[in-house]
Amino acid sequence: MKPLIRSVKGVHDVLPDQAAVFAKIERQCIDCFARSGYEEIRLPVLEHMDLFVRSIGGASDIVQKEMFNFEDKRGDILALRPEGTASCARAVIEHSLTATSCRLWYRGVFFRRERPQKGRQRQFHQFGVEVFGIPDVAIEAEVIALTALLWKRLGLNGLKLKINTLGDEKTRRLYCEELVAWLRPRSNHLDADSLRRLDSNPLRILDSKDPGTLELLRQAPTISGFMDAESRRQFEQLRGMLTDAGLVFESDPLLVRGLDYYSGMVFEWSGAGDGAQSAVCAGGRYDGLVERLGGRPTPAVGCAFGIERISQLPDIMEPPENFADIYFIAAGTSAMAESHRLAFRLREQLPDLHIVVDCLGRSFKSQMRRADKANARLAVILGENEIKRNVVAVRDMRKSNEQVNVPYEKLSSYVAEAVVS
Numbered sequence: 001m002k003p004l005i006r007s008v009k010g011v012h013d014v015l016p017d018q019a020a021v022f023a024k025i026e027r028q029c030i031d032c033f034a035r036s037g038y039e040e041i042r043l044p045v046l047e048h049m050d051l052f053v054r055s056i057g058g059a060s061d062i063v064q065k066e067m068f069n070f071e072d073k074r075g076d077i078l079a080l081r082p083e084g085t086a087s088c089a090r091a092v093i094e095h096s097l098t099a100t101s102c103r104l105w106y107r108g109v110f111f112r113r114e115r116p117q118k119g120r121q122r123q124f125h126q127f128g129v130e131v132f133g134i135p136d137v138a139i140e141a142e143v144i145a146l147t148a149l150l151w152k153r154l155g156l157n158g159l160k161l162k163i164n165t166l167g168d169e170k171t172r173r174l175y176c177e178e179l180v181a182w183l184r185p186r187s188n189h190l191d192a193d194s195l196r197r198l199d200s201n202p203l204r205i206l207d208s209k210d211p212g213t214l215e216l217l218r219q220a221p222t223i224s225g226f227m228d229a230e231s232r233r234q235f236e237q238l239r240g241m242l243t244d245a246g247l248v249f250e251s252d253p254l255l256v257r258g259l260d261y262y263s264g265m266v267f268e269w270s271g272a273g274d275g276a277q278s279a280v281c282a283g284g285r286y287d288g289l290v291e292r293l294g295g296r297p298t299p300a301v302g303c304a305f306g307i308e309r310i311s312q313l314p315d316i317m318e319p320p321e322n323f324a325d326i327y328f329i330a331a332g333t334s335a336m337a338e339s340h341r342l343a344f345r346l347r348e349q350l351p352d353l354h355i356v357v358d359c360l361g362r363s364f365k366s367q368m369r370r371a372d373k374a375n376a377r378l379a380v381i382l383g384e385n386e387i388k389r390n391v392v393a394v395r396d397m398r399k400s401n402e403q404v405n406v407p408y409e410k411l412s413s414y415v416a417e418a419v420v421s
């Protein structure tokens, strides 16, 4: 036997059961956002690597360690997208989409070369929303409230919301200086990653999950002590709006997020557990990004959620059961061909029905077993005898012994009536 070729490490197949849950989640996402004025945008998987360096930041973990990038034959350095916000901002600039304002949603696969573990893949699925051109705090509340509505629709009750504000640029600069000055004399208590970030990206130290670093951070100065008056006012307004919307949340001064483009409000929804993988949805305001990518100054806010992480939450809805309205069962090659012909016609005539043709053949008994497994409502049975008489035998699977012969030309009306009743 030839050696097996397996899937790439951390890159998984989504098998039919899981794909059915993904599809259900995505349908709710689309419905929830489309009904609130958001429009779909489809973004490429491949981008110039520089897009992510400029937006997420050269010192971020994603750019430093996690990007799948390569040089193509022309010498361009390309990357598989690690997230969608940068691509969305690029597309908005490239196609001048913000004449007034735009609310967008997207979904797809994303790639990060992280250490694979439960809830962390190298290829994963995100659903994201991005709003460009609206400076008002109300849009921040809208994005957060819509995610809360989505959890409700998906039956998720235990998710916790944390919010914070990173203030304006001056706030972040002053705070970073103070944080570094405070941490440096205590650097022997920092984990290796945080030690490295002391010079390259000090704000990210607040994101550490290392117990020793976390203990130290509990005593460190917080960003709230440096907050500018306008950011403080906007944050208070946001808290008020979220409370009015009936949302329960915690203000967490350690919440900073790992991508450099954030400015102002940031938020995160997480499930049980403390690890980084407990985060299911995250986002915030990123007013400087469009300008940083060569566009006009444009306020922006958005968030993204990981479909794998949501699908693994304990109270997510059950995968939908297999279901077929009509299950064709055929004995012999010509009956199989005839089943396909009738099924094609039925699909045209009754487009709302689930119609399955058993293509495995084998015995009548094993086909009936598969019809049962597919939760079929009606079994439509064909053999040489039926073909000769231009009829099918229809069995109501809920009344196991009842079977009637139906002429080909009456099949559509018979089925339509039987399935509704």
Ligand code: HAM
Residues within 6 Å of the ligand: 082, 083, 084, 085, 112, 114, 119, 120, 121, 122, 123, 124, 125, 126, 128, 129, 130, 259, 279, 280, 281, 282, 283, 284, 301, 302, 303, 304, 305, 306, 307, 308, 309
């Ligand atoms: P992020 O926090 O990097 O933000 O990712 C958002 C979500 O994607 C996470 O909360 C998680 O559910 C999922 N996720 C991230 N990495 C992985 C992974 N390796 N395996 C499985 N799931 C993962 C962003 O991507 C920002 N673009 C969010 C945003 C949109 N901010 C503003 N607009």
